[in-house]
Amino acid sequence: MSEHIVFMLQLVITGIAVGGVYSLMALGFVLIFKASSVVNFGPGELVLFGAYVAWATILNMKLPLWIALPLTLVVAILLGLVIERGVLRPLIGHPIISVIMVTFGVASVIRGFLNMTWGSDTRPFPVLFSQQPIHLGPVPVSPVHLWSFVGVLILLTAFSLFFRFSLTGMAMRATADNQQVALSLGVSVKWIFALSWCIATVVSTLGGIILGSVRGGVDFSLADLGLKVFPVVILGGLDSVAGAIIGGVMIGVLENLSGGYLDPILGGGVKEVAPFVALVIILMIRPHGLCRKVEIERV
């Protein structure tokens, strides 16, 4: 196979792996939006929080993994509950700018709190996988990317099954579809709102752990990654779980390909901006995204 194709395949495969993590973050975002139509503008901070707590319990306090991981998730659930009960419930029915700004506010508090407790130095994550690339056919792939993708795949499958078959999952879908009908069928919408935040924080935490091990450490640049979730959800459709998954992978591939091919021409950094260019184009052509019902409000 020619070198060109190998280069491209390599970009695509790393893109898929990175995109998997975007899918995870987007899943958290979509869950919250679907259930309570709250737009979370701080998805990156949730990921950051999860990664730092995981670092603190696993590496700093040196707890055994079977205690540390559940502990991390419990902390994440508590954070979700605090945000939902404390901040967003009182703002139900307020204008959208208030909700957007309050999530910025929450993100800022989380960032400040993390910075105050653990400082802003890079926290190393252990290297779990060998650096030796695995060859998928002719294409070399680093094992970390491969395993993170497998991890994301397992998580996404688990969540899809949860929504499809479990009673709670069905209640969540019902609430997302129509709150009043769900209420009349005995679903506690309050509980679903809280639950959606808890699941979102758990998903973000897991995403944070995966990202931390892929990058070999966590620092505050992780939070900037969170804003990539917007191209993903706009592409996939704001309230579609399937869309979040597909969108994440597509954006991951797109940014890698554009970075690989356009960086030499435009002089670096294309990776960071390409998803947002795509976002504007999608908004102009198909604002409801790939997988969303067409009900966008036009003026």
Place this chain on the structure above:
Amino acid sequence: MKCGGFRVSYRSDERIFDTRVPIIGLVILLGVLAVVPRFAGTYWLDVLNRIGIAVIGALGLNILVGYTGQISIGHAAFLAVGAYSTAIFEVNLGVPFYLAIPLGALVASGVGLIFGIPSLRLKGLYLAIATLAAHFITTYVIVHWESMTKGVIGFMVPPATVFGLPLDSDARVFYLIYALAVPATLFAKNLFRTKVGRAFIAIRDRDVAASVMGVSLLRYKLLAFVISSFYAGLAGGLMAHHSRILFPDAFTLLVAIDYLAMIIIGGMGSILGSIFGAVFMTLLPEVLKLTATSLTGVYPQGFGLIASARDIVFGLAVIFFLMYEPLGLARIWVRVRSFWQLWPYAY
């Protein structure tokens, strides 16, 4: 005896000042501003200058978000465009500063016009996300268009000169900033007594109803973006003269969020609120810094925590105001004022 602020004629409704007290207060404030550079130290002058710039920027954002109801997370990008184009006009083209600042603001409003186009199709959340994307695209261009903006190395701006007098000290820049901030405030205040301003408010309150009444959404939404980004461009041009070196890092997304916080804490849809918000957000880190300095004896690590303390206090302030006082400091001000005006017969 008055027992409420009742307006019985259009005249009284359109009046800027209900009573004489605020006029006297304003005159005193202007007088103080005129002499303050003689007495204030460099530190406080610097703070005052930043407040003046923030007032202009916050007014612009309030016109767009607070009065017209179009959510924009791209304000930092307008500031950046204004700052860089002012600098480019002056340094590369040799335009004098009194032309370069308005020209820079015009360039910013041109960019605002482009940013505003999505607002014709998109609303609320979608518009917010579109402006977020626009922010990243603009900052990307600024970082990477190195032949024009010098990228991350930083763009040096020489001090402006008035009749051979270089505006190179904080005291001299102070007059430049407030010579623009005061008219900008007056213009904004008066804007909402005109047809244009009322059209903006109508669009915010109910866009469909506004368009039924004959308000052209296309025209006025874009006009709101243009005016708002003109203000931001002015603020940016002044930033270029205040800091005299421009880095793309000065225009991150956090700056846009800061400006949004200013108008929320100060009061959305209020000119006075924009000023309060600008003062609050500029003073917040300074107060924290002073507190940390005074506590160094007791708690020596305090200084390292300022950045994170600022994040926390900022976030909590935004959350607090949204939950308990959504109309911001301006609303508190009105309440306090009317309490005294109407005392003891407040209804």
